[in-house]
Amino acid sequence: MSEFNPDRLLNVKALKQLSVLFNKGAVPHALLFSGYEGLGKRDTAVLFAMACNCNKSQGSGNIADIIDCTCRSCNKIRSGNHPDIHWVEPSGTFIKIDQIRELCEAVAMKPYEAGMRVVIISSAQNMNIEASNSLLKLLEEPPQKTILILTAIQASDLLPTIFSRCQTVHFTPVSQDIIKSAALEKFNISPDEAEIIAVLSQGSLSKINACKNIKGIKELICLRNWLLQMCCELTGNGARVSMETALAFAEKLSKDKKKLPDSLDIITSWLRDIMVVKYQPDRIINKDLFQNIRLISQNLSTNSLLSKLDVLQAAQQGLRTNANIRLVMEIMVLGLIKE
Ligand SMILES: [Zn+2]
Known part of the structure; x- marks a missing residue:
């Protein structure tokens, strides 16, 4: 019922x-x-x-x-x-x-x-x-x-x-513009924040409505910032992260099981953008991160990106099949590290 x-x-x-x-x-x-x-x-x-x-x-x-x-x-x-x-x-x-x-x-x-x-x-x-x-x-x-x-x-x-x-x-995904206006109407947030929420929703309004209040929205934005900051460090062209940092990231991810499906969606959409920006830059989803996405894209080959997307897909499958979450996250995080 x-x-x-x-x-x-x-x-x-x-x-x-x-x-x-x-x-x-x-x-x-x-x-x-x-x-x-x-x-x-x-x-x-x-x-x-x-x-x-x-x-x-x-x-x-x-x-x-x-x-x-x-x-x-x-x-x-x-x-x-x-x-x-x-x-x-x-x-x-x-x-x-x-x-x-x-x-x-x-x-x-x-x-x-x-x-x-x-x-x-x-x-x-x-x-x-x-x-x-x-x-x-x-x-x-x-x-x-x-x-x-x-x-x-x-x-x-x-x-x-x-x-x-x-x-x-x-039932096709709802356009980002519609979601942006819905988020602006529902929450007291800035247009920039509404844009990020539209990205995070992936065409699903129920994701926005799952955030009961402004606190929920801000938490989601914080989660995204933290995740993508870590992923930048793992896959990016900066200094290599230590194994310790990588495993600590995996541990932290695995501790918040409820947020994991959203977290993996966020990372997947970001990796997808790094691929898309190579061929159709105007079609990326995370538009607010354009410069950063382009920079990372220049240092990652298509093959390397494809294998990282596979890693994410395997992790998502792992979640669905109730595998050992900590292990699944460790394998994923290590797979994201730039070779
Ligand atoms: Zn009636």
Whole structure:
């Protein structure tokens, strides 16, 4: 069950596509919301469920306008208390067959009160094979007055027989300009700081909204400054850092597990820029660090950069698979040192 968070910005492009389907009365019985985490897939699914069952006529034809509706149905859906809105989420690592069986039983009955029942299967890529096959039967013989919304990082993560039965709605990253204005509006920060936040968000507004207050934002900026300062020392053209400093950096990184995914994203975007600046300097993400990025780029070969990007990718994988974090960080940091 997910509570709707109106503070999250919704994905404008996806909403437009959904509005068109909705206004034409052409909503398919199964939709796949595809895109990275943090792009608003879940909140958009809730909003769509509200639109399909709203007691008031919105008139504008834009689903986004329903966000503030206070009708009984919208209130219930928004607060996660509607009996005909079903959520299926991974229990542990996988969505298991029992969960899909339970769902099949529930949707075999008539909706309690909704004009259109909505089933949201989130992180559908985590369905195991038995669960997938069971869901396939439901997709082949869709129950009446029911819309299934699957969310996944990419369509190819699902069985072809499943995604071919869904209409895909892509959730693309939000532009840095939009994020910059959102950050300026939400926090009392300078335009320069908002720019850095836009870079750090990587197209995901939920990352900004995860920072509850100005302190959270400042902490994120500090984290980025510290990380990139250390990475400059490791890979840069200055004096070589001692093994002791490098290992101390790894230790410090591994101690704050919660921040690690963000930290690795920050380092990856910086390495990517060092590569990109060689060929298309206007396309770098960390624009405020342009001079520094160009300088480092001149001293690193493409091959060396590629191997460092591999090192980061391996570290990210290590995090996901619950490897020994300290060891993963040590290997990463040593891999970043300039040969
Ligand atoms: Zn309503």
